[in-house]
Amino acid sequence: MPRQFYVYILASRIGGTIYVGVTNDLVRRIFEHKSKEVEGFTLRYGVDRLVYFEVYDDVENAIRREKRLKKWPREWKIRLIEEHNPDWNDLYPEIAGPP
Template sequence: MAYYVYILASQENGTLYIGMTNDLVRRIHEHRESLVDGFTKRHGVKSLVYFETHDRAAEAIQREKSMKRWRRDWKINQIERDNPHWEDLYDGLFG
């Protein structure tokens, strides 16, 4: 089973959210459709701008916690290294 750490954004250089899941498609769909109350729904954070895969849940949980402690500019650098135009990666998950 794969585990994912992901970053969502409201827009380029906008509000960021970091999360972890074992079903990336389902979880991002929940964020995009505002199916779960919370931070992403309140702040309109729906665009998947970064994700990484881990083999073990413990690794993904540790990485998520670590990334949440990062300074904002580190998070932006992480996104822009792989996704310089802040494209929404969600549709690419299906192909």
Template sequence: MRPAYVYILASRPGGAIYVGVTNDLIRRVFEHRSGAVDGFTKRYNIKQLVYFEQFDSIYDAIQREKNIKHWPRAWKTRLIYQQNPTWRDLFPELLS
């Protein structure tokens, strides 16, 4: 099976955030960054990949995404800070 990913994008540190799930993280983040995806991320200029988790099963990834989406914003922010305290954009690291 292909790995699946839960990811969080942000407009800036402490700014608007978006939680998503995909089986191709590089492609999906590129779509958000290029503006190919209409909706929330395009409207609020949310392009920085600040957090992601990898799963062996798409079902597990979808469940994790649903859980995170229901969390209060403070919990999501804490999750990002634990792994990426400076909210640096992780996308360039995926490409290298």
């Protein structure tokens, strides 16, 4: 089975602080953010709501996309989120499955 890579956007709340990241295990990585295991920006600003993600089969393309998104103006990131998730719902329960 081919590996998958994920570019994701977290937010602190609707219209709040935004963080863009990349990982090869989306469920694990978001759990780490939510359980405050990740030091730095997301912990400091309370950013742990998964509001958007993309799936890639190639790590280079995922990293390239992450870097591109990080350079985007905030308004573009908000537009991308709201095109796919207008209410900024936390998508983590959908990807994590039943507890």
